[in-house]
Amino acid sequence: xxxxxxxxxxLFSLLLLAAMVGYFFFKSTIPVWRGVLRTxxxxxxxxxxxxxxxxxxxxxxGRADLFFAxxxxxxxxxxxxxxxxxxxxxxxxxxxxxxxxxxxxxxxKYLQAEAGIEKSFRALPPDVKTFLEHYCRGVNYxxxxxxxxxxxxxxxxxxxRWQPRDVLAVMKYLESELTFSGGELNHxxxxxxxxxxxxxxxxxxxxxxxxxxxxxxxxxxxTPLLKRLLAAETEAERLKPLGSAWAxxxxxxxxxxxxxxxxxxxxxxxxxxxxxxxxxxxxxEISGNTLPGIPMIFSGRTRQIGWxxxxxxxxxxxxxxxxxxxxxxxxxxxxxxxxxxxxxxKRIRCRGQQDFVLRLAFSKFGPVIDAKECLLAVHSLVQYxxxxxxxxxxxxxxxxxxxxxxxxxxxxxxxxxxxxxxxxGNIGAxxxxxxxxxxxxxGLLPVQARATSDLWRGFSExxxxxxxxxxxxxxxxxxxxxxxxxxxxxxxxxxAVPDFQGQRLIQLLAGNDKIDLPAAARLQNDSQVQxxxxxxxxxxxxxxxxxxxxxxRSALTEWDLAATDGQGPAxxxxxxxxxxxxxxxxxxxxxxxxAGIVPNWIYSLLKYDDRSGQDAKSLNLSxxxxxxxxxxxxxxxxxxxxxxxxxxxxxxxxxxxxxxxxENLHSxxxxxxxxxxxxLKPFFERSTSGVKGGKNCLLNTDFTDGSHYQTxxxxxxxxxxxxxxxxxxxxxxPTGQSGHPLSPAYDDQMDTYILLKYLKMEDPGxxxxxxxxxxxSDVRPY
Numbered sequence: 001x002x003x004x005x006x007x008x009x010x011l012f013s014l015l016l017l018a019a020m021v022g023y024f025f026f027k028s029t030i031p032v033w034r035g036v037l038r039t040x041x042x043x044x045x046x047x048x049x050x051x052x053x054x055x056x057x058x059x060x061x062g063r064a065d066l067f068f069a070x071x072x073x074x075x076x077x078x079x080x081x082x083x084x085x086x087x088x089x090x091x092x093x094x095x096x097x098x099x100x101x102x103x104x105x106x107x108x109k110y111l112q113a114e115a116g117i118e119k120s121f122r123a124l125p126p127d128v129k130t131f132l133e134h135y136c137r138g139v140n141y142x143x144x145x146x147x148x149x150x151x152x153x154x155x156x157x158x159x160x161r162w163q164p165r166d167v168l169a170v171m172k173y174l175e176s177e178l179t180f181s182g183g184e185l186n187h188x189x190x191x192x193x194x195x196x197x198x199x200x201x202x203x204x205x206x207x208x209x210x211x212x213x214x215x216x217x218x219x220x221x222x223t224p225l226l227k228r229l230l231a232a233e234t235e236a237e238r239l240k241p242l243g244s245a246w247a248x249x250x251x252x253x254x255x256x257x258x259x260x261x262x263x264x265x266x267x268x269x270x271x272x273x274x275x276x277x278x279x280x281x282x283x284x285e286i287s288g289n290t291l292p293g294i295p296m297i298f299s300g301r302t303r304q305i306g307w308x309x310x311x312x313x314x315x316x317x318x319x320x321x322x323x324x325x326x327x328x329x330x331x332x333x334x335x336x337x338x339x340x341x342x343x344x345x346k347r348i349r350c351r352g353q354q355d356f357v358l359r360l361a362f363s364k365f366g367p368v369i370d371a372k373e374c375l376l377a378v379h380s381l382v383q384y385x386x387x388x389x390x391x392x393x394x395x396x397x398x399x400x401x402x403x404x405x406x407x408x409x410x411x412x413x414x415x416x417x418x419x420x421x422x423x424x425g426n427i428g429a430x431x432x433x434x435x436x437x438x439x440x441x442x443g444l445l446p447v448q449a450r451a452t453s454d455l456w457r458g459f460s461e462x463x464x465x466x467x468x469x470x471x472x473x474x475x476x477x478x479x480x481x482x483x484x485x486x487x488x489x490x491x492x493x494x495x496a497v498p499d500f501q502g503q504r505l506i507q508l509l510a511g512n513d514k515i516d517l518p519a520a521a522r523l524q525n526d527s528q529v530q531x532x533x534x535x536x537x538x539x540x541x542x543x544x545x546x547x548x549x550x551x552x553r554s555a556l557t558e559w560d561l562a563a564t565d566g567q568g569p570a571x572x573x574x575x576x577x578x579x580x581x582x583x584x585x586x587x588x589x590x591x592x593x594x595a596g597i598v599p600n601w602i603y604s605l606l607k608y609d610d611r612s613g614q615d616a617k618s619l620n621l622s623x624x625x626x627x628x629x630x631x632x633x634x635x636x637x638x639x640x641x642x643x644x645x646x647x648x649x650x651x652x653x654x655x656x657x658x659x660x661x662x663e664n665l666h667s668x669x670x671x672x673x674x675x676x677x678x679x680l681k682p683f684f685e686r687s688t689s690g691v692k693g694g695k696n697c698l699l700n701t702d703f704t705d706g707s708h709y710q711t712x713x714x715x716x717x718x719x720x721x722x723x724x725x726x727x728x729x730x731x732x733x734p735t736g737q738s739g740h741p742l743s744p745a746y747d748d749q750m751d752t753y754i755l756l757k758y759l760k761m762e763d764p765g766x767x768x769x770x771x772x773x774x775x776x777s778d779v780r781p782y
Contacts, residue, residue: 027742028147029147029148029149029150029153029740030740030742030743031076031077031142031146031147031149031738031740031743032076032146032771033048033050033054033076033769033771034769034770034771035771035772036771036772036773036774037145037771037772037773037774038773038774038775038776039141039145039773039774039775039776040775040776041068041137041138041141041773042060042065042068042069042773042774042775043061043062043064043065043775044060044061044062044065044775045061045772045773045774045775046058046059046060046061046065046066046068046069046772046773046774047059047770047771047772047773048069048072048073048770048771048772048773049764049767049769049770049771050767050768050769050770050771051763051766051767051768052766052768053736053737053745053748053749053759054077054736054737054738054743054744054745054748054769055276055277055278055737055745056069056073056277056278057277057278057279057280057762057764057767058070058073058277058278058279058280059279059280059281060279060280060281061281061282062281063131063134063281063284064131064134065134065281066279066280066281066284067131067132067134067135067138067295068134068135068137068138068141069138069279069773070135070138070277070279070290070295071134071135071136071137071138071139071140071141071142071162071295072138072139072141072142072773073138073277074138074139074275074277074290074292074293074295075138075139075142075143075162076142076146077271077275077292077737077738077739077740077743077745078271078275078292078293078738078739079139079142079143079148079149079152079159079739080149080151080152080739081271081292081293081739082139082162082166082170082292082293083159084673085169085170085173085291085292085293086166086169086170086173086293088104088108088173088176089108089113089117089169089170089172089173089176090108090113090114090117090169091104091105091106091107091108091109091113091114091346091348092105092348092349093105094348094349094350094351094356095157095349095350095351096155096157096351097351097673098350098351098352098353099350099352099353100676102348102350102356103224103225103228105348106225106348106356106358107225107228107229108176109346109348109358109360109367110360110367110369110378111176111179111378111380111382111383112366112367112380112382112383113169113172113176113382113383115383116172116175116382116383116384116385116386117165117168117169117172118165119384119385120168120171120172120385120386120387120389121164121165121168122385123385123387124164124168124389124390125390127393128389128390128393129164131295131393132164132167132295132389133164135167135295136161136162136163136164136166136167139161139162140161140162143159143161143162149739149740150683150740150741150742151673151674154674154680155674166293167293167294167295167389168386168389169293170291170292170293170294171291171294171386171388171389172382172386174291174414175381175382175386175388175413175414176382178311178313178414178415179316179317179380179381179382179414180233180236180313180314180315180316180317181233181315181317181318181319181443182315182317182443182444182488183233183237183444183491183495184233184318184319184443184444184445184446185221185226185229185230185233185319185446186230186233186234186237186596187444187445187491187492188216188217188220188445188446189217189221189230189590189592189593189596190492190593190596191217191445192215192216192217192218192589192590192593193588193589193590193592193593194587194588194589195587195589198587202492202493202494203491203492203493204489204490204491204492204493204495204496205442205444205489205491215373216321216373216374217373218590219371219372219373220371220372220373220374220376222372223369223370223371223372225369226369226371226376234595234596235704235712236313237596237598243262243263243264243265243309243310243311243478243700243715244261244262244263244310244477244478244479244501244502244505244698244700245260245261245262245263245308245309245310245417245418245419245429245477245478246260246261246262246419246475246476246477246478246479246505246509247259247260247261247308247419247420247421247427247428247429247475247476247477248427248474248475248509248515249421249425249427249470249474249475250425250723251474252474252475252509252514252515253514253515253516253724254514254515254516255516255722255724255725256724257423257425257722257723257724258421258422258425258426258427258723259421259515259516259517259520259720259721259722259723260306260307260308260419260420260421260427260720260721260723261308261520261523261524261718261719261720261721262299262307262308262309262310262419262718262719262721263308263310263524263700263715263716263717263718263719264289264299264308264309264310264311264715264716264717265310265700265702265713265714265715265716266713266714266715266716267671267712267713268668268669268670268671268711268712268713268714268734269670269671269672270670270671270672270675270684270685270686270735270739270741270746270747271735271736271737271738271739271746272670272716272717272733272734272735272736273291273716274289274290274291274292274298274716274717274733275289275290275291275292275737276288276289276290276717276731276733276737276761277290277297278762284302284303284397285302285303286300286301286302286396287300287301287726287761287762288300288301288306288719288731288761289717289719289731294389294392296389296392296393296395296396297392297395297396298392299717299719300719300721301721301726301729302396302397302398303423304398304399304400304422304423304424305398305400305401305404305420305421305422305423306420306421306422306721306723306726307395307404307418307419307420307421308418308419308420308719308721309416309417309418309419310416310417310478311414311415311416311417312415312416312417312431312433312481313415314414314415314433314435315435315436315443315488316380316381316382316413316414316415316434316435316436317378317379317380317381317382318379318380318436318438318443318446318447318456319376319377319378319379319446319447320363320365320366320376320377320379320446320447320449320454320455321374321375321376321377321446321447321448321449322334322363322365322368322374322375322376322377322449323374323375323450324374324375325338330361332363332368332375333450334363334364334449334450334451334452335450335451335452336451339363339364341361341362341363341368341375342361342362342363343359343360343361343362344359344360344362345357345358345359345360346358346359346360361375363375363377364452364455365377365379365449365454365455366378366379366380366383376446377449379455379456381413381434381436382413384412384413384434385412386412386413387410387411387412388410388411388412388413388414390410391407391408391409391410391411391412391432392411393407394406394407394410395407395408400422401420401422401424401426401428404420404422405428405430405467408430408432409432410432411432411433412432412433412434412459413433413434414433415431415432415433415434415435416431416432416433417429417430417431417478417481418430418431418432419476419477419478421721421723422723423723426469426470427469427470427471427474427475427476428467428468428469428470428476429467429468429476429477429478429480429481430466430467430468430481431466431467431481432466434459434460435459435460436456436458436459437456437457437458437459437460438456438457439453439454439455439456439457440453440454442489443489444489444491445491466481468480468481473510475509475510477502477505477506477509478502479499479501479502479503479505479506480502480506482499482502492601493604493605494601494602494604494605495598495601495604496604497598497600497601497603497604498603498604498608498609500530500531500600500603500696501530501696501697501698501700503530504526504528504530504697504698505523505698508523508526508698509523517720517722517728517730520720521720521730521756521758523698524698524699524718524720525692525693525698525699525718525756526697526698526699527562527563527564527692527693527694527697527698527699528561528562528563528697528698529561529562529563529569529572529694529695529696529697530696530697531576531600531603531608531696532556532559532561532572532696533561534603534606534608535572535576535579535602535603535606536556536557536559536572538606539553539556539638539642540553540557542635542638542639543635544638544639544642545639546639546642546643546646548642548643548645548646548647548650549638549639549642549643549646550642551646552571552575552642552645552646552649553642555567555568555571556568556571556572556575559571559572563662563666563692563693563694563697563699564662564663564692565661565662565663565692566661566662566663567660567661567662568662569662569666569694570649570660570661570662570665570709571645571649571660573694573695573709574645574648574649575641575642575645576599576602577599578640578641578644578645579599579602579637579638579641580597580598580599580601580602581594581597581641582637582640582641583602583605583634583637584597584601585597599695600696652708662692662694662709663689663690663691663692664689664690665689665708665709666689666690666691666692666693666694666701666703666709666710666711667687667688667689667690667691667709667710667711668687668688668689668691668701668710668711668714668734669685669686669687669710669711670685670686670687670734670735670747671685672684672685683741684741686735686747686750688750688754690754691711691714691754692754692756693714694709699756700713700714700715701713701714702714714734715734716733716734717731717732717733717734718730718731718732718753718758719731719761720758721761726761726762727760727762727763727764728760729760729761729762730758730759730760730761731758731759731760731761732749732752732753732757732758732759733749733753734749734750734753735747735749735750735753736748736749736750737749
């Protein structure tokens with residue numbers, strides 16, 4: 001026994017010693033934020049001063065040195081993120097992570113992102129390319145002169161040097177992440193799962209190939225890649241929208257100058273997606289949010305103009321169903337003849353395994369997935385040339401609103417909604433980006449393609465048609481853009497879901513009070529659940545038999561409709577989810593299709609937009625096709641859903657009431673790629689509870705149903721620009737500025753963010769760190 005104790009003590013001591021050695025080694029890799037560096041890489045001396053939260057403010061003698069410095073600080077704080085993003089875009093994550101990212105890499109090959117990057121690079125204007133080269137010099141200077149962050153040592157690899165193509169790859173990464181099919185695969189699954197008559201009632205438009213589509217999809221979805229794509233599409237449907245942006249003119253503010261607010265929603269991660277930086281030369285100034293790997297401000301300000309963005313989630317990906325030859329599987333029908341698929345081998349290096357060889361088959365409609373019953377071609381905007389990098393560059397250099405609007409017109413992808421303002425008092429909004437002109441159908445379902453004329457005919461440039469400047473009401477938001485141009489088609493009648501956040505935003509901005517910074521912050525953090533008042537009013541007078549159902553309804557009627565704390569938000573979201581399932585699930589022939597049910601569908605079905613005098617007794621649910629007793633069936637569904645909510649409450653809390661409180665349930669887990677390794681999880685990942693907000697709130701902290709209210713999407717930053725004095729502007733991140741887990745700026749903004757507070761976006765008076773880079777030939781004392 002004594003020997004065992006000695007052995008255990010020795011093992012513990014070795015582990016402790018190894019942990020201490022590892023800690024001090026990784027501590028030595030924290031980037032240098034103080035001191036003086038002499039280098040040939042800069043033409044004139046520059047200074048990188050950092051705030052207590054590690055936010056760099058760069059002063060440079062010229063734009064070339066400023067771009068160099070942005071590349072340097074990006075690499076200092078986010079080199080691993082940058083490398084992962086360029087690998088994700090080009091399908092090379094498996095080289096460092098092994099088989100767990102293989103499916104993602106395969107999908108990038110189907111999207112042909114590499115071809116899109118190369119086309120974009122060849123079309124890059126010389127002046128843009130020159131400044132990207134300056135940025136790359138800054139990244140490579142870091143790689144040559146400073147220690148790599150811990151992830152590279154743990155994974156035992158050295159990142160390749162940074163090139164202008166890598167900058168375009170990071171932009172293509174963002175474009176790929178925001179590429180959306182409009183729900184085609186979900187629509188196909190539902191079409192196959194619904195009884196014939198019910199499906200015909202639910203469809204918004206007649207579908208000519210209705211019966212053929214129903215036969216095709218059940219076996220097709222057994223294909224592993226399609227299963228994964230279907231799950232990703234379902235997740236995207238559930239976690240819309242992707243942020244908000246709004247502005248008010250000087251006539252609506254206390255200080256007489258515009259005010260602009262913006263947040264951009266993203267999955268919680270360590271570090272967060274964006275990186276704050278400000279830069280100044282004698283003749284140029286920028287400040288705001290960058291995407292590490294790209295030197296330009298993505299949202300923020302110049303000396304004269306400020307802007308915010310969020311994704312429009314445009315439908316820029318289509319699937320084409322091709323006829324396969326009955327005897328020769330490599331032939332498909334096109335323009336009246338059988339054509340052979342052209343194959344290419346794409347080799348994907350997979351760490352710890354043999355290289356994976358993907359035999360990619362190409363048709364005139366794009367790369368082809370063998371979906372058993374058919375050949376399914378993938379065609380997306382990702383494979384095309386993107387001018388987004390040039391657009392960002394010109395936006396950052398715009399001297400006035402005319403130049404800024406011209407730059408926005410070049411923003412081909414990803415599809416964004418942009419709200420902007422200037423110091424002359426103008427406000428505006430624009431939705432740039434390319435939308436495909438479809439040769440056949442509307443993109444609601446995979447297209448049965450038999451001729452090249454069924455493919456895209458080109459693109460519509462939406463910036464000109466979707467622009468608002470200085471509206472008479474003195475306010476606008478990204479929600480106003482949704483009403484411009486041709487409305488997106490709807491597949492199911494009940495899928496025409498109102499923009500709840502947009503409605504709430506317009507409602508709050510329409511008040512008579514003038515806006516100041518505290519008011520803007522309250523508005524951005526508004527946590528009222530816009531749908532709750534409507535749904536609770538519909539059920540409050542229904543007769544209920546179950547004590548559990550009565551308990552839940554009583555809690556809902558006493559709730560103040562804010563997703564902040566208490567039982568109300570948890571009861572409501574659980575009831576809403578179960579009510580949608582009770583209403584839409586009956587009749588489904590495929591239980592898996594229930595995963596595609598979106599709770600918001602019930603509001604379109606219940607005529608949310610026509611609430612005048614409506615109550616439960618006057619509901620008409622004939623669209624469901626469930627008989628003449630729709631009101632009675634709805635009442636039964638309500639009772640069933642309330643009872644199930646109560647049962648879930650008791651089962652999950654063991655009769656401890658505070659266990660069902662929103663502040664205990666609604667949490668965030670900030671994930672890191674190395675967090676899947678148990679021993680590394682506490683080193684790299686962070687989590688917190690007490691999160692305010694939720695679905696259908698302006699404070700959008702959305703969650704997936706399977707995670708029991710763990711946040712699946714939140715604002716990657718919250719920014720408020722004050723055009724009367726930019727030094728008063730506010731900005732906060734959910735985690736921190738640095739990507740190094742031992743840096744003081746790794747998670748230091750988390751509490752500020754959770755408490756709905758802000759930091760000053762620019763605070764030159766508070767400098768905690770200063771690093772000077774000077775030319776080697778400069779002999780002046782520093």
